Amino acid sequence: MSGHGVYEKLTGDNGVRHRKGEETSDQGSQYGSVVIENEVELKKEVGLIGGISLIVGTIIGSGIFISPKGVLQMTGSVGLSLIVWAGSGVLAMLGSLCYSELGTLVKQSGGEYAYLNEAFGPIVAFLYAWNSIIVIRPSSIAIICLTFAEYVESFFPSCGTPQIPMKIVAAAAIVTLMIVNSLSVKAAARVQILFTAAKLIALGIIIVGGIVKMAQGSTSEFKDSFKGTTKSPSIIALAFYQALWAYDGWNNLNYVTEEIDKPEKNLPRANIIGVALVTVVYVLTNISYLTAMTSAELLKSSAVAVTWGDRVLGSAATILPVAVLFSTYGSANGTVFSGGRVVFVAGRAGHLPEFMSYIHVKLLTPMPSIIFTCSIALIMIGISNISTLVDFFSFTAWLFYGVTVASLLVMRFTKKNEKRVIKLPIVIPILFLLCAIYLVIAPIVEDPQIQFLYAAIFVVGGLVFYIPFVHFKILKIDTITTWLQMFLEIAPSQHMPEN
Structure with missing residues (x-):
C-alpha cells in the first residue's frame, strides 16, 4: 500500500482549514476524506504587539526560577552574576538583530531551518532539524518539567528531595501535556493563555517585593559584590549557558515570518522591544532574590522563588509556588506545542517518516509528532538531571545559533545583489558569531565534560540517518504507516504552499 495508507488527505485546525470534497472509499467516507479545491495561504495577522507578546511569552518560562x-x-x-544576566540579554539582542536581517532576506517561516537550507544546503538544514527534534526541543521540555517537579516537592519539605519521585512527577506532567495537545488545539491554546498570565503575576510579585525590601535597607549583598569572582573562562561560559537558557526563545518570532504584518518593520521592532523588556525583568528579579536572602542561602535553596516567598510574603507565600507551578507547566505546554510542529514540518519535508506529519482525522491534531516529541523528553528525564540537561541543551543550541548567523555572513556574498530591508553593520553578526564560538569552545578546552561529547555525537550522528533514509530513501515503512493510521486514526495533511 502507498505511504498515504488508509485515509486520504485531510485539513484541520493546525494552520489549515476543512475543504469540501468527495468521498473516495468506504473507510474514507467514514472520516470525510476530501479533495482539496484551493491552496491554503498563511495570513499576515501578527502585528507589533502580537510579535512582542510572542517573544516575551516564549522567553519567560522556568529559567528565571532555576538559573539564578x-x-x-x-x-x-x-x-559578576548580574553582569552575566545583563550580558546574556545583550547577546540575545545581538542575535535577534541578526535574525531580523535573516527574516527579511529569506522570507520563509521555519527559522534556522530555512536560513541554513538557503545558505548551506539540505544536509546542514537536516542536521539542525535532527538536533532540534531529538535534542533541543525534548531537552527543553524535560528541563521545564523537572523544574515543575522541584516546585511540587516544595509543598512536601519533610520528604527531602528524592530523585525518583521528582522524576515521576516530571514524567506525569509530560504525559498530561501530551494528552492535552493531542486531544485539542484549542485546549492547548487556552492552557497557554492561563499559565502565561500566572507567570507574569509571579514575576510582578517578586519585582515589587524586591523594590520594597531595598527601600527597607536590604542591600547588604550588593556591597563588595565582586568578592569571590571566578577567573576561569570556561566557568564563565557555563554561567552564560545557565542564564542564556532563561533567555531562549528570542528567535521564535522568525518561525512565523510569513504571518507577520509588515515584517520589514515589525520583526526588528518586536525583537528589540521584547528582548529588552525581558532583560530588565530578569535583572530586577535577580536583584529581588538577593534582597531577601544571602548568596549562601540562595545557593542552598532548591526552589529559589519559594524561599523568596517565605522570606517576603510570610503566610501568603503559598501564592508564589503555585504561580511558579503554573508558569513552568505553561512554558512546557508551549514547548510541546511548538516542538510537535517541528516534527510535523520535518515529516512533511521528508526528513522524518511521513506519518510524523499526519493528523488525527477527528481531533485534527498532529498526534504522532506530539507523541514522538514527548517520548524523547521522557527518556531524557530518566537519564539526566537539570544541570546536565541545561549544559547539554545550551551547547547544541548555541552551536546552531552560531552556524545560523554564519549563514548571514555567507549570504552577504551569495545574495549580495538582493535588496535588503535591513542591513546590519558587519561587526554585529561577527561579534555574535565570536561569542557563540566562545560559548561552544571554552568549556570544552578548559573543562571537558561527557555531555559535550554526547552533544557532538548527536550533531554528527544525523548523517547516519540522512544518507540512507533521506538521500537514498531505502526505508520502506508502508505497512507500519498503514497500521499506525488504523490504530491512531491519523491521515496525511495538506502540504502548505512554499514561498
Whole structure:
C-alpha cells in the first residue's frame, strides 16, 4: 500500500482549514476524506504587539526560577552574576538583530531551518532539524518539567528531595501535556493563555517585593559584590549557558515570518522591544532574590522563588509556588506545542517518516509528532538531571545559533545583489558569531565534560540517518504507516504552499 495508507488527505485546525470534497472509499467516507479545491495561504495577522507578546511569552518560562542559583554558583559573586544576566540579554539582542536581517532576506517561516537550507544546503538544514527534534526541543521540555517537579516537592519539605519521585512527577506532567495537545488545539491554546498570565503575576510579585525590601535597607549583598569572582573562562561560559537558557526563545518570532504584518518593520521592532523588556525583568528579579536572602542561602535553596516567598510574603507565600507551578507547566505546554510542529514540518519535508506529519482525522491534531516529541523528553528525564540537561541543551543550541548567523555572513556574498530591508553593520553578526564560538569552545578546552561529547555525537550522528533514509530513501515503512493510521486514526495533511 502507498505511504498515504488508509485515509486520504485531510485539513484541520493546525494552520489549515476543512475543504469540501468527495468521498473516495468506504473507510474514507467514514472520516470525510476530501479533495482539496484551493491552496491554503498563511495570513499576515501578527502585528507589533502580537510579535512582542510572542517573544516575551516564549522567553519567560522556568529559567528565571532555576538559573539564578547556577549562575551565582559558577560566577562566584553577586556582581559578576548580574553582569552575566545583563550580558546574556545583550547577546540575545545581538542575535535577534541578526535574525531580523535573516527574516527579511529569506522570507520563509521555519527559522534556522530555512536560513541554513538557503545558505548551506539540505544536509546542514537536516542536521539542525535532527538536533532540534531529538535534542533541543525534548531537552527543553524535560528541563521545564523537572523544574515543575522541584516546585511540587516544595509543598512536601519533610520528604527531602528524592530523585525518583521528582522524576515521576516530571514524567506525569509530560504525559498530561501530551494528552492535552493531542486531544485539542484549542485546549492547548487556552492552557497557554492561563499559565502565561500566572507567570507574569509571579514575576510582578517578586519585582515589587524586591523594590520594597531595598527601600527597607536590604542591600547588604550588593556591597563588595565582586568578592569571590571566578577567573576561569570556561566557568564563565557555563554561567552564560545557565542564564542564556532563561533567555531562549528570542528567535521564535522568525518561525512565523510569513504571518507577520509588515515584517520589514515589525520583526526588528518586536525583537528589540521584547528582548529588552525581558532583560530588565530578569535583572530586577535577580536583584529581588538577593534582597531577601544571602548568596549562601540562595545557593542552598532548591526552589529559589519559594524561599523568596517565605522570606517576603510570610503566610501568603503559598501564592508564589503555585504561580511558579503554573508558569513552568505553561512554558512546557508551549514547548510541546511548538516542538510537535517541528516534527510535523520535518515529516512533511521528508526528513522524518511521513506519518510524523499526519493528523488525527477527528481531533485534527498532529498526534504522532506530539507523541514522538514527548517520548524523547521522557527518556531524557530518566537519564539526566537539570544541570546536565541545561549544559547539554545550551551547547547544541548555541552551536546552531552560531552556524545560523554564519549563514548571514555567507549570504552577504551569495545574495549580495538582493535588496535588503535591513542591513546590519558587519561587526554585529561577527561579534555574535565570536561569542557563540566562545560559548561552544571554552568549556570544552578548559573543562571537558561527557555531555559535550554526547552533544557532538548527536550533531554528527544525523548523517547516519540522512544518507540512507533521506538521500537514498531505502526505508520502506508502508505497512507500519498503514497500521499506525488504523490504530491512531491519523491521515496525511495538506502540504502548505512554499514561498
